[in-house]
Amino acid sequence: MIDDFLDGSLPAVEEAVRKAAAAEIMPRWRQLATHEIVEKSGPHDLVTVADRLAEAHLTVSLTALLPGSVVVGEESVHADPAVYAALRGDAPVWIVDPVDGTRQFVRGEPGFCTLVALAVRGEVLASWTFAPALDEMAVAVRGRGARLNGTAIRAGSPARGAVLKVAMSHPDYTTPEEKAALLCLDTEGVEARPCGSAGLEYLAVARGALDAVAFSWEYAWDHAAGLLLVEEAGGAHATLAGVPFRVTGANVLPFTAARDQATATRIRTLLTAP
Incomplete structure (x- = not known):
């Protein structure tokens, strides 16, 4: 089932990630009110209304694409730590960070992204990294390579002797x-x-x-x-x-x-x- 899903649904997942960012994140970038920013465990651990709404948006869209799947997201686990245990279960799991780099997002900087990965029994099979302010979408599928905005990427090796x-x-x-x-x-x-x-x-x-x-x-x-x-x-x-x-x-x-x-x-x- 998962192989069939990966064969046919990668564009749909990418579209779901883009839609969540367009609907819930970008309209609030550089537009956040003070009451829309909350400290969780301290001043370096922030959450905004964009984080919460984007995760809710993705929870609906991603589970609809793959019936029987569940979501382990940063905000859902903050609300209920027991949710994290789904990573060790049998159901396919969407691992979601709605706004990675929340401090940068709050400061109005472009260095933030939405992270989505699909895992089964602890093995990550596919991932999406979307930086909406930079218009960069990176997609990786296990055994099939990595692409950035549709072009294959390779990490390569550092130059010999380079720092x-x-x-x-x-x-x-x-x-x-x-x-x-x-x-x-x-x-x-x-x-x-x-x-x-x-x-x-x-x-x-x-x-x-x-x-x-x-x-x-x-x-x-x-x-x-x-x-x-x-x-x-x-x-x-x-x-x-x-x-x-x-x-x-x-x-x-x-x-x-x-x-x-x-x-x-x-x-x-x-x-x-x-």
């Missing part, structure tokens, strides 16, 4: 152990900076504009779409335990995704230095 450019979790928002690991990236041959929208950082890796990411949190909605995109563009990812990241959780953090296996291995080796 590796890495986007990472901000050390101030991590545990002491994770902070120590991330600070090991402050070394010769690596240029690390705090990340922006995780989805757009993954896209940068997939298109070869960024060499790697190093993240210390594992919410599936932030990573599922981007990890498949990087994989299908020829990249690789690994947790501190040396195994690929699992969207179902229980990963040893931090983890990295990179343009190629050699770069992923190098970044992981640095992260294990503490």
Whole structure:
């Protein structure tokens, strides 16, 4: 059933993502009122009316496209943490981050995106990364490659001897152990900076504009779409335990995704230095 769906419904999913952004996100970009922005766990964890309405829009449209599927979205899990368990169930799961890069969205910057991935029993089969303010749509299907605005993309490998450019979790928002690991990236041959929208950082890796990411949190909605995109563009990812990241959780953090296996291995080796 899933193979048939992937064979025939990819354009419909892309259209659903575009419609949700057009209806609920873009009309509110640079138009948000103060009361439409709420702190969840703190000033660095924001939600807006656009996040909530876009996720509701996608929940209706995506489950209609694939009867029997369910949605695990950032806002639905915030309302009911038990929803997250669906990632380990048998039903097809849409993993949704309606506005990834909410801080950028709130500031009126274009660096935000909508992330959608389709997974079955913990395996991500397809993903959509849509940056509406940039008019960029990246689609990846397991075993079929990655495309950006319809054109195939490859991550390639960094130039021999080049300084590796890495986007990472901000050390101030991590545990002491994770902070120590991330600070090991402050070394010769690596240029690390705090990340922006995780989805757009993954896209940068997939298109070869960024060499790697190093993240210390594992919410599936932030990573599922981007990890498949990087994989299908020829990249690789690994947790501190040396195994690929699992969207179902229980990963040893931090983890990295990179343009190629050699770069992923190098970044992981640095992260294990503490």
